[in-house]
Structure formats: C-alpha cells, structure tokens
Amino acid sequence: MTINSSTLTPRIAIIGRKNAWSTEILSEALADKSASGDIVELEEISYDLKNNEVLHPNLDLSSYDAFIIKKMGNEHNANLLDQLALLELLEQQGTMFVSSPLKLKLVMSRLSCTNRLHQYGLPMPPTFIGSNIDDALIWIQNHGPTVLKPLYSTKAEGMVVLDDKINARKVLDEFLGKGEKIIYLQQKLNLTGSDYALVFMGSQYIGAYSRVSDGTEWHTTTKDGRRYEAFNPGQDLIDLGQKANNAFNLDFLSVDIAISEELGPVLFEVSAFGAYKGMKEGCGIDVANMVADYTLSKVKREANET
Numbered sequence: 563m564t565i566n567s568s569t570l571t572p573r574i575a576i577i578g579r580k581n582a583w584s585t586e587i588l589s590e591a592l593a594d595k596s597a598s599g600d601i602v603e604l605e606e607i608s609y610d611l612k613n614n615e616v617l618h619p620n621l622d623l624s625s626y627d628a629f630i631i632k633k634m635g636n637e638h639n640a641n642l643l644d645q646l647a648l649l650e651l652l653e654q655q656g657t658m659f660v661s662s663p664l665k666l667k668l669v670m671s672r673l674s675c676t677n678r679l680h681q682y683g684l685p686m687p688p689t690f691i692g693s694n695i696d697d698a699l700i701w702i703q704n705h706g707p708t709v710l711k712p713l714y715s716t717k718a719e720g721m722v723v724l725d726d727k728i729n730a731r732k733v734l735d736e737f738l739g740k741g742e743k744i745i746y747l748q749q750k751l752n753l754t755g756s757d758y759a760l761v762f763m764g765s766q767y768i769g770a771y772s773r774v775s776d777g778t779e780w781h782t783t784t785k786d787g788r789r790y791e792a793f794n795p796g797q798d799l800i801d802l803g804q805k806a807n808n809a810f811n812l813d814f815l816s817v818d819i820a821i822s823e824e825l826g827p828v829l830f831e832v833s834a835f836g837a838y839k840g841m842k843e844g845c846g847i848d849v850a851n852m853v854a855d856y857t858l859s860k861v862k863r864e865a866n867e868t
Contacts, residue, residue, distance in 0.1 A: 572627035572861040573598045574854070577649065579633045584838040584850070588632055591854040598626070604634060604645050607652070616652055627861045628658040630853060631666065633835060639714045642670050658864065660857045661812040661834055668810055669834050672713045672746060676831075682809040684802070685828050690747040695734045698745045702730050707750040710737065716836075723750060748830075751822035757830070758793050759816045760803035761837045761849070763856050767804060770795050771837075771844030790844035795819075802827055810834075813860075814853060 574597045578585030585601055592599030600621060608617040616623045631649070634642050649663040668678050679686055690701040690708075702708045707725040710733065715721065724730040724747075734745060756772045772793040795803075803817040806829060816837040818830045841847040 571596045572858055572865075573625060574857055574861070575600045575602050575621070575623070575626045575629050577602055577604065577629055577631045577634065579603060579636065582633050585632050587838070588630065588850040588853060591848075591850040592857075595854055595858065597854065597858055600626075602629070604648065607648060609648070609651055611651075614655070616655070623652070623657075626657070627865075628660060628857055630660045630857055631663065631834075638716045638719075640671070642714075643667060646670065658861060660853070660860065661814060665810065665812055666834055669812070669815075669832055670714075672711060672715075672831060673744060676746075678809050679806065679829055679832075682805060684806055684809070685825060686748075686830070687751050687822070687825070687828050688749040690745070692745055693738075693743060695731060695738070695745070698734055698747060699727055699730055701747060703727060705749045708747045709750050710734070711746045711748060712742065713744055713746060716833075725750075751820075751824050751828065753820045753822055756791075756793075757818060757820035758795065758799070759818055759833075759837055759840055760795060760800065761814075761816045761841060762803065762807040763814055763852060765807070767800055767807075768849075768852065769841055769845050769847050770799075770803075771840040773840070790840045792845045799827060802829070806832055813856065816840075 574592050576585055576588055576599065578601050580601050580603065589599035589601055602618065602621065606618055607623070609615070610617060634645055646663045646666055649659065653659055653663055667674065669675050673691065676686065676689060688705055690698060692698060702724055707723055710722045710724055712720040722733055724733060737745070755775045758770055758772050760770045761768050770793045772791045773788055774791050775788050799819060803819060806817045807815050810832060812834050814834060816833045818832065819827055820830065822828050838849045841849045
C-alpha cells in the first residue's frame, strides 16, 4: 500500500447501488472526509486476466486504497456468490475490502450461515435441512408449526408458515418445482413480538435495536410497517452476539437474536449489509459515519505497518 498516512487521505470506493439509501449516505460520509466515496456497481467491473487488469468504464480501480462492500444487487440470490468471486480477483491483487469477499461467502446463503452458527454451538430454533419431502413432512408433524425459508432471501421474503400436512406437501412440491434444491425448515417458536439486531464493527459491539411487530404478521421485518426501536441488551445477549461475531470475523456484522418462550435466546441469522437504517431510526447512531472512520483507520494502520 502506497499511501502516507501523515499527509494523505486514503481513497475509498463503495461496492453498492447508485440511488440506494444506505449506499448514498455512506458515499456522503466518505466524501465529507475527503476520501472519495465513489460508488462502483458490480456490473461495471471487468477483468483481463492475461494482462492482470481490472477494468471500469469511468474509474481507475487501482487508484483506490480500499473498497467497502455495502450492497451487491437488488435481489438476494445465488448469483451473489459468483459476484463475490469476481471481487476476490481484485482482493487477490492486494486491494483491501471491508469486509473480505472470501469471508462474506459464509453469510450469503442461509445454509452456510446456519452451518457456521451450528459449528460454533450457537442456539438456533430446531432446524431441518434436506431434499426429501416425506422426511420434511414427518419433521413438521413432530415439531408443529414450521417456517419454510428460501436459502437466499431478506426481510422474510418467500417465507411460509406450514402447519397442515396436506397444505405443507403442496407448498413443498411447488417450492421444489420452482427449481429449489434444499428444503430449509425451522420450528416456529413463540417470540415476544420483537427481535433484536446486535451490531458489531470489527471486534467491538457498537449498539442494538429491535424490530417491533404490529401484531398483524408472524414475523417482525419492517418491510410491511413494523418499526425500529432502541434496545439495550443485557451482557448475556451481548456475549452471545459476540460469539456469533467471532464465528465470522467480518469488519461489520449484525446478529439477529430473539427471545423464545421455549428455548430462551435463539439466533436466526447474521447480516453483513444491513443495520444502517435500524441503528439510525432506532438508536440515532450514524453507522455510515462509523464505517467510514473504521475503514480509514484500517487503511492507515496497515499502511503504517508496511
């Protein structure tokens, strides 16, 4: 890395979507610190592997000291793994990322995320993963109301509650008929009407907020009118979130936790891209500004070490 931290401000670009709220406020935060804040959409990046060149129609990508991965696309699907592989090519040339594309792979799929959480012994709702409908129906019968979850989705999109054997078979037949290969089921636990996002930057806990249901839906996603509120977790929940944070070792992570009547605290998933709006509206915390400062500090620290 060539910057001189005593005289120059690093140049930071964002992998994001133009006109997306969270991407734009992060861009503004970087620009306010004279750190560029240019937005690069994944579709704009090409590679000439023979000449080891990274191409962009308008920008010299080699001129940036780091890239923040904020938003990879308008849809959450398996194609994102291939897009991460493209960013790995840039990372292999020595470019710093917040967070590393290689590490982000673990959070992109609900299955890989679940595997990681389970590997680290973190509490989750009882979960079924497989492809056999008959096995899935037996599991539903034994566990009561169950939530079918696509491996790639956000804000509860595509999730369906199954509580009737006949209806469940029809839904699962249609689900696999769309080309899905893996049935992912979780027991529908009795929650308090809220779930919580605990947010970490590097190894540090920075705050938390709750998503509060209005009682009209089984989930608490804010997509359909639920709201964000400030949340002050006890040390036990912070420690649980920290354990999840350590499992992924990303620069930025939010950990979704709920309190169930049956099992106490449970984790559903983690996210490396969200939490900006929840922290802003729920807690008044400007995460974009914090991420900008964190990235600048990380770049300068590495420059000094080299």
